[in-house]
Amino acid sequence: MGEFFIRTKIKSGQGISEDVVKYIKLLKKDKILILTDKGVRNTGLPDKIQEIIKNAGISVYIIDTIQPDPTVELIDSIANKYNGSFSAIVAIGGGSTIDTAKGVSIVSTLGGSIREYVGENKFNHLDFPILAIPTTAGTGSEVSWHISINDVENEKKITVRNPLCSCDYALLDPNVIASVPPHIAAMTGVDAFAHNFESFVSNKGNWLLTHQLSKSGIEIIGNNLLEFVKNPTNKVAAENMLLASSIGGMVLSHARTGIVHQMARPLGAHFQVPHGLAVSLILPYAVKFLANSIKDKLMLINDVLPEVEEFENENSHTQAALKIDKFVKKLPIPHRLRDVGVTKDKIEQMAIDSLQGEESIFNPVKVSLNEVIMIYKAAY
Numbered sequence: 001m002g003e004f005f006i007r008t009k010i011k012s013g014q015g016i017s018e019d020v021v022k023y024i025k026l027l028k029k030d031k032i033l034i035l036t037d038k039g040v041r042n043t044g045l046p047d048k049i050q051e052i053i054k055n056a057g058i059s060v061y062i063i064d065t066i067q068p069d070p071t072v073e074l075i076d077s078i079a080n081k082y083n084g085s086f087s088a089i090v091a092i093g094g095g096s097t098i099d100t101a102k103g104v105s106i107v108s109t110l111g112g113s114i115r116e117y118v119g120e121n122k123f124n125h126l127d128f129p130i131l132a133i134p135t136t137a138g139t140g141s142e143v144s145w146h147i148s149i150n151d152v153e154n155e156k157k158i159t160v161r162n163p164l165c166s167c168d169y170a171l172l173d174p175n176v177i178a179s180v181p182p183h184i185a186a187m188t189g190v191d192a193f194a195h196n197f198e199s200f201v202s203n204k205g206n207w208l209l210t211h212q213l214s215k216s217g218i219e220i221i222g223n224n225l226l227e228f229v230k231n232p233t234n235k236v237a238a239e240n241m242l243l244a245s246s247i248g249g250m251v252l253s254h255a256r257t258g259i260v261h262q263m264a265r266p267l268g269a270h271f272q273v274p275h276g277l278a279v280s281l282i283l284p285y286a287v288k289f290l291a292n293s294i295k296d297k298l299m300l301i302n303d304v305l306p307e308v309e310e311f312e313n314e315n316s317h318t319q320a321a322l323k324i325d326k327f328v329k330k331l332p333i334p335h336r337l338r339d340v341g342v343t344k345d346k347i348e349q350m351a352i353d354s355l356q357g358e359e360s361i362f363n364p365v366k367v368s369l370n371e372v373i374m375i376y377k378a379a380y
Helices: 016-027 045-055 072-082 095-110 182-201 208-230 235-255 259-271 275-290 295-302 316-329 344-355 369-379
Strands: 009-012 031-035 059-063 088-093 130-134 146-151 156-161 169-172
Touching: 009 016, 009 235, 016 045, 016 088, 016 130, 016 169, 031 045, 031 095, 045 059, 045 088, 059 072, 072 095, 072 146, 088 095, 095 130, 095 146, 095 156, 146 259, 156 259, 169 235, 182 208, 182 235, 182 259, 182 275, 182 295, 208 235, 208 295, 208 316, 259 275, 259 344, 259 369, 275 316, 275 369, 295 316, 344 369
Parallel strands: 009 169, 031 059, 031 088, 088 130, 130 169
Antiparallel strands: 146 156
């Protein structure tokens, strides 16, 4: 039996972000809070969107203090300080900004702290709709049911999961990501790949629809990421990457992620490694570890992965794992844990944190503590 749900209305196309007022009016809200970060604000986009909204006679205010890997404190402080001064949020940024917007909507609606809503389906309504304008092609946060939050106090990543966490509108505008730096395009692109890949090989919530969507996402990224990293002004590659990112957000909400994301989260919590980069560092080594256990599924995606001539004589499932490794290694980002400040003495603790108190990781196969340590060491 299959199930699929998406509440986000997706609009895609060059310049679609400039139609923001049209969608705000459909939400019937008249006080807008724009959330962004200083880097994105320096591009001029948030101020341009603010001017468009203001010219329509709608009250609008910008907060540009969003940081990578949003913290409990950041979400709670924005919600508590500005609650009552806005009726909808426009999130302009990557996954951190969009996740912050989701958290602010929850705390503004329900009160307390975002910590109170960690887990699954802890609330049944939100009063503050969100319109997302993604500035990276990676997280799929605009459509996903998840919020990833950095619990600094306890040195761990925590997750809020609820179908209501997806945004009301997502405006996928390739013009918006035309100036993204190559290393950001690379690490967020691998994150999108991992969302699709882990959902494809998942043994939880995966069925024909998610299977076909995630396979398409893998193929789109395989055909477009390297070109997009090299030339982000290529509007076709940019729009394709935004679409693949949203597909990843849809499928991970249903089929879930697994070992790659579970091992990536402690890198952010302990060493402040950006999420997309953490995923990029773990992905090739986790896939090699899993290869024999998921050979049937690797065989199914081998043909949609970029061709690598020197691996032609390998079995197709092994070839697929090697293709993924080579694909990631072509990108202009670090490829070893030691290159991003990770220290060996923290590996065992990160492995424990990866398991999140469970005896093993079940998705897509059981993985022991010692095996998680082994993968970290291989990636080191």
